[in-house]
Amino acid sequence: MNDALQDFIHYMIVEKGLAQNTIVAYERDLKGYIQYIQKVEQVVSWQEVKRSHIVAFLHHLKMQNKSSKTLARHIASVRSFHQFMLREHIAEHDPSVHIETPQAERKLPKVLSVAEVEGLLQAPDNTPFGIRDKAMLELLYATGLRVSELIQLDLADVHITMGFVRCVGKGNKERIIPLGRLATEAISTYIERGRASLVGKYTTNALFLNHQGNRLTRQGFWKILKKLAQKANIQKDLTPHTLRHSFATHLLENGADLRAVQEMLGHADISTTQIYTHVSKVRLKDVYKQFHPRA
Known part of the structure; x- marks a missing residue:
């Protein structure tokens, strides 16, 4: 079988x-x-x-x-x-044909406030590892990349002068995402000052490297994020996807077009992106309850 x-x-x-x-x-x-x-x-x-x-x-x-x-x-x-x-004629019947799919619970993703993102971005130090961590966080928040997409980036995928990053997402679909000034500066600094120290005697096209000079792993990034979140005194349950959620939510809160956000996130279906509009509404309600005198 x-x-x-x-x-x-x-x-x-x-x-x-x-x-x-x-x-x-x-x-x-x-x-x-x-x-x-x-x-x-x-x-x-x-x-x-x-x-x-x-x-x-x-x-x-x-x-x-x-x-x-x-x-x-x-x-x-x-x-x-x-x-x-x-x-393929391996079996003569399909017993799954009438199996019903349960309705998935639609949980709202956890997001950071702008102040919490700023605190996280300021947490890395000025060592080669800190410069790398700063570049990764800036890139994630600037583009909404998945962590799996981030660690697969090669040097050639980031175009500093043109201000964009090219990544291959789910289903091997390629997308181009613009880079902001701060993310571009952080990546330039990392390539010039951080990566050269990490790569050592090895030769690799990978953009983000670990202490052995190899491509950083998902597990490696997860450990880095937990350490930086603790340093930034963020009390929320932070995951590698939190910056992606925060990127989308903050864009929509500031008036970005839903279709544009869908394109940048690489969602095949716009209904997946729409969950971030619900997050924005929940946050608006929280602000209203906190600050309106008759709430």
């Missing part, structure tokens, strides 16, 4: 061209699914899989307190897998 999974993963990589993180998520979800139906439901071939087996698997996930978002993702993985097997 695992052979079909490997065929599916190969199809997703070669024909669909999905991002590495998406492939990893599909593979992880489907390995769990296969393990469950084999060990718990005693299924030995794809011809035996029934709708009840999938429902039992989803119930198993629910009993583990998985969120509706996680359940929806698993259903999407299982459905795509069974559709692939039917299409």
